[in-house]
Amino acid sequence: MDKLDRVFRALADAGRRTLLDQLRADNGQTLTELCEHLDMSRQAVTKHLRLLEDAGLVVVVWRGREKLHYLNPVPIHEMAERWIGKFERHRLRALSDLKKRLEGKGDDRSD
Amino acid sequence: MTAATKPKFVYVTYISSTPENVFNALTDPEMTKQYWVRHRNASDWKPGSEWRHEDYDDPSLVDIVGTVVERTPPKTLVITWAFPADKGNAAKTSRVRFDVEPWRSVVRLTVTHDELEPGGPMLKGVSSGWPLILSSLKTLLESGRPLAGTSTRMTEPPK
Structure with missing residues (x-):
């Protein structure tokens, strides 16, 4: 496999x-x-x-x-990198931070 | 690692390369500037010597400092790790160990980061930083090009 x-x-x-x-x-x-x-x-x-x-x-x-x-978590990172482009990382992080703030989560885990 | 403590983080990546190339890439400035957000690790790498994680273009911008504990090419590198402001403060000094081992036809790189201050700012930075740097190192050694976004500084230097 x-x-x-x-x-x-x-x-x-x-x-x-x-x-x-x-x-x-x-x-x-x-x-x-x-x-x-x-x-x-x-x-x-x-x-x-x-x-x-x-x-x-x-x-x-x-x-x-x-x-x-x-x-x-290294393999998860490698997997994500396959589809996340060069300029997307910062935007994705900003979106994820916004989502966390709006949902009132202190932790960065989402189920 | 003493019997009473256990490492906080253990990261492993398998790299299609040689132990010599992987070991060299940890401290070669021409390599680190590509995958380690435009930084270099400066030292004479003798046990007991100081080392600095500094900006490749402006060495006066130092992000991390520490001491070389052990260096056995191409297998082991052990260094201490602290913010420059915490230099000499044992409670705020952590320890990083790199183990490079042949594994089947590839190389297994293990990074163990321990003795971190519980709840401290280093703990947070470490858990998001290593996976990115290690996957970029792997990509650079395997493809000749680092991961997008890891060749430039990501954060402002400490004031």
């Missing part, structure tokens, strides 16, 4: 997006920590994490015997 296909496939699932949200809120969590916040079985989380790792969206760092999971 193409690298871009893996990124799209990994993102095409609400549960996996929630996992990424969890890491965005608190980067570097263990499997156990991730399971505490999610309404999913440990097996399901493990499976989702593997897909996210394959897509490069989650990076694993070992600290002793602990496996820590990190959100790696």
Whole structure:
């Protein structure tokens, strides 16, 4: 499978997006920590994490015997760059800032 | 990284290039000016030496300063990282580690940024800055051209 296909496939699932949200809120969590916040079985989380790792969206760092999971947004950036042109980035950012302000969101995440 | 702390950000990108080229691109001013918003990283790169992230055209505009902790070409570069106003302030000094490793037929570049002040301004800048710079570095090394918009300054220099 193409690298871009893996990124799209990994993102095409609400549960996996929630996992990424969890890491965005608190980067570097263990499997156990991730399971505490999610309404999913440990097996399901493990499976989702593997897909996210394959897509490069989650990076694993070992600290002793602990496996820590990190959100790696670089592939999402690379994907966006494919369709965002040179002069569009600033306009898109301005639009997104405006949307956030109007919707009263302090955080730059939108679901 | 000590046992008590964990890195705040870990970024990975896979680049179709050689470890030497990737490692060199981190500090070569002619490369950084293209993908790192018209900046260069100036130092003699000896452990203990100072380094400065400065404007390519006007080196008096310094955005980041720090110390070279470790440099092992073409594998590892570790530097400290602070705003010039916070120089010498341990609480406001973070640490960046670049690891360059061959991975299958390409190169895996890992950037680990930790010891960031919780809730500080650096934390915010870091999380939006690295993905852009790293994807532009990848594009430059693979295609010879950086990503659009990363060859010029994006923000006003600090006053």
